Amino acid sequence: MKRIALTLLCAGFAAAAFAADFGLVFDNVSSYAYSGEGTFFQKDRATLWLSMPVSAAFDFYGSLRTDYRYPDASSPFGQSAFSVDVGRLEFKGSLPMGSGSPLALTAGRFLLADDGTRLLSGRMDGATLSYFLPGMSIDGMVGYMGLLPKEDAKVLVSVDDIADYEDADLYFAAPRVVATARVRFTELFARHDLSVTLVGQFDLRSLAEADPDEIVHSQYLALSLKGPIARLLYHEAYADLGTGERTSGFALMGAAGYALKFFMPEVAQLKLAFSADYATGSSGVFAPFVPISQRQVGFAFNAPLGNNLIFGLDASMKPVSVLTFGLKGNAFLRASTQKLEDPDFSDGSKELYLGVEADAYAYLDIASDVSLSLSGGAFVPNAGGTYVSGSPVRYIASGTATLSF
Amino acid sequence: MSKNVVIMLVVILWAAAAMYAQSNEAIDRILAADAVDYGKVAYLVLVASDNIAEDAGESRSFEMLKELKWVDPGVAETDPVSLSEYAYFLMKAFGLRGGLMYSLVPGKRYAYRELVSRKVIQGRADPADRVTGDRAIRVLGRILDLVGD
Secondary structure (H helix, E strand, O other), X not given: OHHHHHHHHHHHHHHHHHHOEEEEEEEEEEEEEEOOOEEEEEEEEEEEEEEEEOOOOEEEEEEEEEEEEEEEEEEOOEEEXXXXXXXXXXXXXXXXXXXXXOEEEEEEEEEEEOOOOOOOEEEEEEEEEEXXXXXXXXXXXXXXXXXXXXXXXXXXXXXXXXXXXXXXXXXXXXOXXXXXXXXXXXXXEOOEXXXXXXXXXXXXXXXXXXXXXXXXXXEEEEEEEEEEEEOOEEEEEEEEEEEEEEOOEEEEEEEEEEEEEEEEOOOOOEEEEEEEEEEOOOEOOEOOOOOOOOOEOOOOOOOEOOOEEEEEEEEEEEEEOOEEEEEEEEEEEOOOOOOOOOOOEOOOOOOOEEEEEEEEEEEEEEEOOEEEEEEEEEEEEOEOOOEOOOOOXXXXXXXXXXXXX | OOHHHHHHHHHHHHHHXXXXXXXXXXXXXXXXXXXXXXXXXXXXXXXXXOOOOHHHHHHHHHHHHHHOOOXXXXXXXXXXXXXXXXXXXXXXXXXXOOOHHHHHOOOHHHHHHHXXXXXXXOOOOOXXXXXXXXXXXXXXXXXXXXXXX
């Protein structure tokens, strides 16, 4: 009996392996940043992936990645140049729901982002469910972040998170449950889509020694509206309202923004965009805005989202089918006079203007399996104002090459 | 009628128009197939790419496929074709340039990747999938769109 079972098991794996697709992707990232002193960063990543159907309605996708980094960073085996991680481990499919549309299910380790990727983006361990109805869709997700590398999760909500992030001996992110629920209305009015999302993160660590002023858990209500306003002209607006739970009470925080986009496909796919983004600082009833996954608001300017007012212009075009080229400019202000966590910050400064940044970027798709991207930027700080006199211009240059086998 | 259905119908009609010389009966047989075989695919691809006359028939088309050495010598005309093999025939018949790996190691593996990358093969797909007649026509329609036929 055991032999029969073993034979059937081997046959099953053989059939699955026959149907599987697999490959290897090499990425090389090199960057150099200057902010008074130069730092060089190098990362070489090899990702082995496997994709296969597991049933008539379900597929599996898994990837394992190994990294070489310079300088050393945290890894499952301490500070090291090398690291290994499960990239994705995803079961995806649909469950029939009677006569209605099927229920889409994803479980495992998958990629996730909220609309606009302001609150939460990156990988997540958990499950999502999506259901589509005429003119609308509903989806929900529950995930756990404690098995993700802290560098990827980049959760810097509480003081403990920041301390853990800076602790070289820690590799994993803090144990934390994240849940989202979203309703999307397609073409609700004047071809505009409305999205309403609830997002919450709950720290599973004990609060016994928490700083009374640090935000521990946080919840957000995110609204997003986008659609065309004329031929070739589109716009989108968003508003996020968040509450942060402290041991001493609640903190209120918010972010809002607007973008106007012009797209002319017949002229080398020309895209022009103007954007304005605001995230609360420590002012009045508001606390500094803190998203779940932290992201940098500039390229050379390495400040996080929170206590910002940013005006941006972005222009890109595709002069030939394999090349995308763009220029970007941002003016940065702080939303309140709250002190900046920056070594060049001028203590006591009341100025809001922080500086201006100019970036250039190019993506070259040499072939379907070879691509190259180059980007560079310079941030000119408001030296003598928000920053101390003589604060240097900050530069960054980065290049990424990808080869797929 | 949804936009996708309209687009699909236009593509099918366009593909059909491009292959106007092919026998309606052959197209009907292909569309009705749950899994197209080498004979049907050979006829469809070689006629659409002007490599063979429309009256050649499936057997003659399959022989030509063998003469061109695009198929393994051991396969039979009635054997079902996988999606990656179909991708390879399309790449060869229409003379499409692939990526770096296809240039170095031309074959069904990288042909499939190329057509997925160019969004010619869409939706849930696996290289080992059997190809329905309906899918074969839709994929061919996108190839004709790509080559500007």
